[in-house]
Amino acid sequence: MPRSTVARIHLDSLRYNYQLASERAGSAQAMAVIKADGYGHGIVQVASALADLAPKFAVASLQEAQAIRSAGHTLPVVLLQGPHEFGDIERCAEQGFEPVLHSEQQLGWLEKSVSRGPFWLKVNSGMNRLGYAPRGLADVMGRLEAIGANKSLLGFVTHFACADDESSSMTAQQTASFVDATAPWPDYMRSVGNSGAHFIPGQPLFDWSRPGIMLYGSSPMAAKTGPELGLKPVMTLEAPLISTRTLCKGESVGYGASFIADRDMRMGMVSIGYGDGYPRHAGTDTPAAIRGQKIRLIGRVSMDMLAVDLSGAPDAAEGDTVELWGPNVSVDDVARCAETIAYELLTGITARVPRLYQ
Helix, strand or coil, rough: CCCCCEEEECHHHHHHHHHHHHHCCCEECCEECCCHHHHCCCCHHHHHHCCCCCCCCEEEEEHHHHHHHHCCCCCCEEEECCCCCHHHHHHHHCCCEEEEEECHHHHHHHHHHCCCCCCCEEEEECCCCEEEEEHHHHHHHHHHHEEEEHHHEEEEEECCCCCCCCCCCCCHHHHHHHHHCCCCCCCCEEEEEEEHHHEEEEEECCCCCCCCCCHHCCCCCCCCCCHHHHHCCCCCEEEEEEEEEEEECCEEHHHHEECCCCCEEEEEEECCCCCCCCCCCCCCCCCEEECEEEEECCCCCHHHHHEECCCCCCCCCCCEEEEEEECCHHHHHHHHHHHCCCHHHHHHCCCCEEEECC
């Protein structure tokens, strides 16, 4: 019999979250960001679930875009990192992909290419990862006009550095920089809105927003969980309780003996660990649930197992299902305990854990 450690993917919740993103985008259209294998949920299954709702998809690479095409989906796909080599320009044109150009090298490839499909330009408004400097945008546009490629340009994009912090002034500063930089070309579309931007009061999202993590039910805001923002968890990570015992006062459990019982307590072992992608740094007091009752991890996470304190679920028995995150345990809370973010947890669940689509 196979292990019953699984990740249940609730596609109805995915659709619900997309519809919420679309509503919060207002007059902007929302392209669904499904990179990194649909944030660990399965890129093909996510694309199939959203194909009748989202007008565009967005991914990181050509390979991800091709996976969507191979599954039979014909919607436009935005490549957020743009072409990685010269031939990618023509491949995008052939397959209806919309690369985002952000570098001198990519611009040179476009100038040399025979076939040019629709594309975007990225503006570096302050995040300083990718994009053309605002002061250099006029030169870029001049080069595009010289080869007639401005006719294939869809618009401008930028990315926010601090949209997870509603109190930060940087998002407003980046927005102003982006607006100023693109003002000479008002006929082109603009896109700025990552997930966090959907929850900042008064933040303009222009023509296209780009919801990502919020589609999967996790919070893009540092101080709130997904459910607190009205989002539904899409992944339920669960594993069986395979052993129970009484841990006596003064006894330790797990590697490094990092947890020592301060009283007699009933504990259990759960068949999941960092080999499955569960975070090793999620130590004592990280929440879990069994029979809908909250419990906590104790000690260090092992490769294949982790220990839980069953004091909060006195009737729990071997064979019961433990929820590591899902409707009763926010992945955002688990991430906080592991000193990371939900993005890393969701994308980090390994192929060892089967996805069951519901």
